[in-house]
């Protein structure tokens with residue numbers, strides 16, 4: 001299967017790159033390319049199988065396997081982008097150790113995914129055999145790499161260049177294949193999101209730039225008398241924890257930093273049931289957030305000032321195990337991301353069992369919150385900056401560069417359809433986005449970005 005060949009080639013490139021960096025201190029070589037031209041017919045095969053793969057994914061309801069394959073493909077594309085970014089940065093010496101570490105982690109996870117894919121495919125005997133053969137080959141290659149010497153480094157460098165060329169071409173071919181069908185559903189009466197305009201509000205908070213992590217917003221289902229209120233939660237301890245929520249009676253009060261009203265969740269910070277991680281939301285006069293050092297959803301009722309909890313499924317990531325990231329860095333302790341839409345509160349998270357791919361669960365109200373519908377997506381959490389939800393469709397953004405963020409992914413919780421071809425870009429005021437949420441009552445995105453409180457308008461279109 002050509003697509004798998006392609007995947008393996010990608011994996012090969014990464015190993016070679018890692019090896020290259022390991023040796024860059026004591027070896028430098030000038031190489032001229034003496035390779036044969038790239039085999040075009042192989043590319044045609046890859047294109048063919050990519051098209052077939054797409055058709056399969058389109059025609060049927062997403063099977064586990066197809067979702068894995070789609071996720072894998074996206075991650076390989078992402079990996080390639082990351083590698084290219086590293087290459088551009090490279091001044092002929094070492095790659096950034098941090099970036100390499102992230103690639104290494106990525107690679108380990110991709111290998112895990114491939115293993116899972118291999119297992120899923122075991123019923124398909126012919127494919128299995130082919131995969132097996134490729135894997136044995138890669139294993140042999142790995143063993144050889146382990147025993148590398150200076151000569152082999154030179155060879156792998158050369159091979160690396162060739163692989164990169166072919167990858168670039170594969171990439172073009174893949175991009176040239178027909179994209180999946182329109183999956184941005186029109187489940188909203190106002191249509192589907194087509195643009196993000198703004199910033200509309202852009203302000204530093206009362207805390208100045210002291211706290212780079214935090215969140216803010218406006219309750220979409222405010223209790224009577226609090227319709228115009230805004231809330232703000234800087235993570236005041238280690239960029240990770242908070243133990244109170246600050247409220248303002250209007251946006252101008254928040255901007256001016258006057259007459260804040262603080263409600264304490266606990267006197268300590270952190271302690272049992274205080275806030276861990278920035279992606280907090282307020283809904284129905286209750287705060288939803290990740291509980292301190294506990295794999296649970298916490299709900300703090302601002303009226304009764306009582307915390308109630310709902311356990312996440314076993315092995316869900318907390319304590320910075322599965323954060324949101326981009327190539328350069330991760331957003332610490334972003335394991336749980338609470339989002340609000342027209343129907344209420346949801347939580348996005350992941351687990352090792354789902355290979356670090358996002359899982360989304362509805363948080364159901366009640367005396368004690370419970371987790372309702374739960375769905376697995378193929379979106380690798382590490383490749384996204386944040387998520388938000390509009391009319392039952394989960395959207396994810398990714399870091400493009402310091403100035404630009406892009407909504408690139410959607411998952412329809414009603415149909416299970418996913419799309420990676422959204423390209424809704426918006427202008428950032430600061431490099432990082434620590435939290436981001438959609439408010440269904442005013443159609444705005446509330447963003448906390450390097451200590452600044454920012455809003456954007458989402459523009460909808462009926463098609």
Ligand SMILES: *[C@@H]1O[C@H](CO)[C@@H](O)[C@H](O)[C@H]1NC(C)=O
Pocket residue numbers: 115118119122128131132135
């Ligand atoms: C892939 O599956 C086959 C068949 O079960 C197995 O023999 C092989 O070891 C698997 N490969 C890996 C790398 O897990």
Ligand SMILES: *[C@@H]1O[C@H](CO)[C@@H](O)[C@H](O)[C@H]1NC(C)=O
Pocket residue numbers: 128129132133136
């Ligand atoms: C995979 O390769 C190993 C080693 O050659 C072999 O023993 C095994 O039977 C192969 N499995 C399949 C499914 O072809």
Ligand SMILES: *[C@@H]1O[C@H](CO)[C@@H](O)[C@H](O)[C@H]1NC(C)=O
Pocket residue numbers: 179180181182183421422423
């Ligand atoms: C995604 O792909 C579909 C199907 O080709 C297309 O109709 C839609 O416009 C694409 N979306 C974007 C944002 O490019």
Ligand SMILES: *[C@@H]1O[C@H](CO)[C@@H](O)[C@H](O)[C@H]1NC(C)=O
Pocket residue numbers: 284285286301302303304365366367
């Ligand atoms: C919060 O507590 C008040 C008073 O006990 C109760 O009426 C309200 O329903 C609670 N809100 C939530 C979201 O549980």
